[in-house]
Amino acid sequence: MVCSPLSIQVVLSMIAAGAWGRATTSTGCSLSKSKSIYELNSLVSNVVPWVFADGSQKGGPRLSFANGVWIDESCSIKPSFQQVVDNDYKATLEQMYFKTNPDEVRCQVNAWGKKETNGLIEEVLPPGSVCSGTRLILANALYFKGAWDLDFDESNTRKYKFHLPNGNSVEAPFMTMPAGRISS
Template sequence: MDLRQLISNQTDVALSLSKHVALTEAKDSNLVFSPSSIHVVLSLIAAGSEGPTQDQLLSFLKSKSGDELNTFSSEVVPVVFADGSPSGGPRLSFANGVWIDKSLSFKDSYKQVVDNVYKAASNQVDFQTKLIFLALVYRMLLNNGMFFMLMASLKAVEVIQEVNSWAEKETSGLIKEVLPPGSVDSASRLILANALYFKGAWDEKFNASKTKDHDFHLLSGGPVKVPFMTSKKKQVIGAFDGFKVLGLPYKQGEDKRRFSMYFFLPDAKDGLPALVEKMGSESGFLDRHLPRQKVEVGDFRIPRFKISFGFETSKVLKELGVVLPFSGGDGGLSCG
């Protein structure tokens, strides 16, 4: 297994997915999401799939086999997503969870993958127990009463609460709902989930007293006043054809890993869609466009920002050709 090539492949998948989400689901809004989380969940599905469903997932993830995906995850995830806070680096939580109906059980081979490769917490739950109740509806226009028999899956509601509580715990309270009301019912049999939490401190903090309001140009064309951070220190910046890239390193302490946040800024005020298209279409784009050296800067400003975003992942994946896992029935799944 060529680990470098696999990392390059998964980076291409992440950028392609990001491009599609940015240009469709988030074309009129800010965007934040974790391609790595989607990759891991799809890998878990691939590990429990067979036939055309697994082939479709492997093709999308640019992998030769389920074993290759599992090996990749077992090599990369424990290193990249380990918590660095004990050694002075960023605080990280990357958790996987599996909830399966109590009427089913995992195949031993799949349970091994869930437990040992993805370190996922596996839980047996009850999706199917139903609460039956009567609702009296008084219809004033007809001046008569009418009874309706309603059935609701009480246990499905409890499962939603359990999964959302798990996500809230794993993200230190930042994500309170991954499953909205009604997303699970008595027909549900399996839930796969991933939660990612990252908290890091800049290697060189910005002086809050120097934060001032400046114009931020929207894609719609108009500017708005927002607070910008600034600094006179050297910065990790690279200039390329049509855009610039800024890298802001996080404190790493004794952590041997090096995390940075990268800002890609198009030269044209309306150049973001074209830059996103370029990033998601050219293989190896990031490898060729990440700056390494600090340089002198003149007028240097970064807007302060806070982003919240959500989208229906299965819809996006179906638009990108991953249809069979969401086509109804067992979808080729054979994990239980």
């Protein structure tokens, strides 16, 4: 799992945009030192496309960045929020019946994640993570595929312990490179 600080900023900014007029709006603006929600949304709409520009057409890495918002049908969506999500965040926004079909919502979010990461992430939300009490899901997917500057020799793969969040560890293959090959 990779955490992108900009991805986290974008999700928090969407929360701030949705909380318009509430105390959390000032929290969202203070995270980026923005003076207003308009400035925060403008920052995202201008910075994200530049930072996450797909360079694959020019021989660079392939990069895609996607956001998604799923809201329960019992909640109303203000047209201004819909507009900000569409125009500034370029996010998927869907209303679904969380209360009666929580697993269907979970499957749809997972299908979105799989599509946005070219099949690399098959499960964003595990079984049981969406329940009838869930009202909102915010998701962000980042896909990167690039070529190495130096070719990797597969014979340099070594098995080491990989530590899991639950404290257990498993053996996993790690890429290694002799120190003399690192500098080009």
